[in-house]
Amino acid sequence: MSYLIDGLQYSNWSEEIFRQLRAGGVDAVHVTLVYHENFRETVANIERWNRWFERWPDLIFQGFTAADIAHARATGRTAIFFGSQNPSCIEDDIGLVEVLHRLGLRFMQLTYNNQSLLATGCYEAEDTGLTRMGREVVAEMNRIGMVVDMSHSGERSTLAALDHSTRPIAITHANPALWHPARRNKSDAVIGALAQTGGMLGFSLYPHHLKDGSACSLAEFCSMIARTAERFGTHFLGIGTDLCQNQPDSVVEWMRTGRWTKAVDYGEGSKDAPGFPAMPAWFRDNRDFGTIADGLRATGFSGTEVAAIMGGNWARFFAASFGAAGQGAEAQGKRAAE
């Protein structure tokens, strides 16, 4: 049984996309619920998802435990796992970690580009690591079973989270900086530490994270994965497409500027190319995961390795991560009563 799991998407969700998830055989996907939303706005986003779950029960349902991956496969649906790209959703209140976990939040980034109450984002000039509250919140996330995601954090903060967290953490969507030195891509120090601690790296298909951007070839992308596997192993590698399908450019503007500035911030874009970049031609949407798997095989990965990268590693990580500290992986895999 090999699962297909995507480590991050933030699409403009619709029946069309849910049907594409099914057509592509995606068993589970970690979806972004929050960019800059506060707690109440986050709950409003959950309510929106609840309407989709109620409207398309044959296509999707909310995932809470790793057992929901198998349940999705068994019932021909896609399990949707919530995550936040920004700790804005917990505001200044550590108690909201447990509340949001109960509502299904399974990943939370400690920062989104900027300094947060918890840590430093990758666009700040100075990175001071985890704050006092950051250390407390990481411990609470560890206790409860919410994954620390450092995809948009600075180097020092990321290494500090790796060190401080008692449970494996994730970079759900980024690539090696050595391959493409974007500010969002990760150093070998970070990738090596993830490999050694049971963490996960989800390779991103967002063009700003790719060498040659939208023109990056499938062979080049898969070769980058192969080189990462050669250096650090295959056991911690997955896919985190960062697919933002059908989003208008106003959404990438919201991602970048939220409410923190009145000015324009182009983030990874530029004045000449401020909008969403076009996805690589070989990955248009959820129906194209087979193309990536083919590319990995062509690069020399074995069938077992391809299965691990395309979902097996995420499935194991979900099982180890979503339950309370001290629970066995088996207990954590139990499905919650719906």
Add this chain to the structure above:
Amino acid sequence: MSYLIDGLQYSNWSEEIFRQLRAGGVDAVHVTLVYHENFRETVANIERWNRWFERWPDLIFQGFTAADIAHARATGRTAIFFGSQNPSCIEDDIGLVEVLHRLGLRFMQLTYNNQSLLATGCYEAEDTGLTRMGREVVAEMNRIGMVVDMSHSGERSTLAALDHSTRPIAITHANPALWHPARRNKSDAVIGALAQTGGMLGFSLYPHHLKDGSACSLAEFCSMIARTAERFGTHFLGIGTDLCQNQPDSVVEWMRTGRWTKAVDYGEGSKDAPGFPAMPAWFRDNRDFGTIADGLRATGFSGTEVAAIMGGNWARFFAASFGAAGQGAEAQGKRAAE
């Protein structure tokens, strides 16, 4: 196996009271989370409970399904089920029904004394029944598995809820008005409809609901239950003590006036006796449920009937009520993965 379940308490919770719950052998209790709180304040109250669950895991845990009653018994603890005495917690947002159910809210009163967005409270001069939103919210509560509680509602609204709800409803804490004509006590029309529809009536020990108030005797109280059982049957009867142990009088003031008036409202009290009335001498706290059971036996109830009234009926009602519509009682009884 006979369970001991209390249909409503709102005490000033402390380790002392949690230990009294254990000393009294209380398997499950429906606790009030909300009097006038909005959604965010309700979540803050849940956070407070989460701290208590974390601090005293040997005494209490949060109940989500009826199976948690058996789990409480098996592990020597008390399962705490949340409820709201006021729909203020869902504000004007029907989507919050599902969100709060996910957080464990299992009961919600459509009104607390006054007109709400959903229905009319028992202290209003005119009762117009369910509002437009009220009908929608009752349907959503039915779909999700949240119990409609009409303890503080007006007569017409209560009968309308009984009629409109497709699942049994509850009066978690009130007595027959025929016995003691308090505005909060219920007519035979309401009690009869509860009996016929699989609903529940929790007999209250709050002195303002008792004949002779704090001086009401155990025999008088149990005789009232016996007369109710003779008329309507035993199958829908339980206890809902309305115990407000160790609460300062400022809390009963908050219950009565919330933020809806700047004036003083004495509710069931009076200018001469504005505070909490003293509980009857034979029911000081959770250690005295055995006294009630003894009183019921002395009144002539059989052992089976006493067990049903002291918790068996609530247990069956919980099993039928807390899961999504259309789930069998067995599926609903499954414990959620913690």
